[in-house]
Amino acid sequence: MNTSKKILIVEDDPNISKLVEYNLQKSGFKTTSVDSGEKAIAMLQKDKFHLAILDIMLPGMDGLEICKKIKNNKKLSDMKILILTAKGEEVDKVLGFELGVDDYVVKPFSPRELVLRVKAILRRNETVKDLILCDGIKIDVKNHDVFVDNKKTELTAMEFKLLVTLVENKGNVQTRDYLLEEVWSSSSDITTRTIDTHIKRLRQKIGKYGKKIETVRSLGYRYID
């Protein structure tokens, strides 16, 4: 169907990981599986994956810890995460979602369901470019680098996502609601004023191009085409 995506499975029960691998491969995904958090981190540094399927219950570093590490790592934070959780671990679920997890599946699960969820997650943003050029701004999406008039500019994670969202939709107004969902994880509840603050700082940091981020009163913001 499409360029096959790479999926990392972190699961200590070999029966489950084999089942999952088999079904994902049947659907055309490339899979790798490891049985501990430590190995997962090591693997993630070696190779790039589009999605990680994390078991919550793991010996040593558990799924949530891995998740945190991933989300806090600039180079990994755009990787998708699907959590596997045993019935009754609802607290974990909640925690998981707040960490920016994309979906979760409760064990025991049907392989078909898992595959569908994986497809759904990966479909969400398929058109991710690696390099975005816009006016004098160059964005290296993969490496989270931003250059303004060829001068490297340090942006924080939020500022980066915000800029990418604005620039990718150049010319179109992004409503606050949309930005909240796209830039901040949908499950967080944030004062919409937070957006304004970030816009302000982003404008500052991109210098003269700050003027190209336009306020559309009562609607949202847009990067002028």
Add this chain to the structure above:
Amino acid sequence: MNTSKKILIVEDDPNISKLVEYNLQKSGFKTTSVDSGEKAIAMLQKDKFHLAILDIMLPGMDGLEICKKIKNNKKLSDMKILILTAKGEEVDKVLGFELGVDDYVVKPFSPRELVLRVKAILRRNETVKDLILCDGIKIDVKNHDVFVDNKKTELTAMEFKLLVTLVENKGNVQTRDYLLEEVWSSSSDITTRTIDTHIKRLRQKIGKYGKKIETVRSLGYRYID
């Protein structure tokens, strides 16, 4: 903020349907709810909805059957569908996805998540720019941009709504009462003279086309065809 979308809720548990209705209405959606598939079908023939939220487990015609009927009906097939499903009904989920369902939410769900998913679904289709062209006036509805003879003209939120309403009904008189409902949310108690003030400001801003907004004495206003 936006033209409010209509949502049909098909759910036999009144607790859930009330919860859902309450939260969606709070977010500005218009909701109708019915407790059976038969009533849903009847309702869909009477009125147009943008999204249907279907419970899978229903007495009589179940959610999937409704879904099938909708997707097979040309007039309805572009309506979006969100499925509500209880845990463990995985087969249903799968079937649902193959039927062209846009998203599903597993019970028990958080109202907030549901609302966010609904917003996300309804936003997907809005990527198509809808432009209104009328004389030398070009209106980019999505971006709230107005060009008069290709020159960008800044309109406030109210002026924008007013212009769109007038131009969309070009040739037909819009009574003050109608404008109050359409442009101002009907509930507000506003002097009708407020309309006149806004008409005046709008006329000024659209320059020579201001003359095309005609006063129909003792009735209302119209944009001349």
Add this chain to the structure above:
DNA sequence: TACAAATGTGACAAGTATGTGAAAAACAAG
């Protein structure tokens, strides 16, 4: 023509959205 009702218009006050700096909170690293 005179009159009353409806509408046009400019000014203003109240309301609302956004900009901005700084403090507080959350977070990561040491």
Add this chain to the structure above:
DNA sequence: CTTGTTTTTCACATACTTGTCACATTTGTA
């Protein structure tokens, strides 16, 4: 725990919108 960074919140400033009013002008009618 402490430190430094990022993120969020808050409070205040500012700029823009909106509704209302008073008065001017127009319109229809007698």
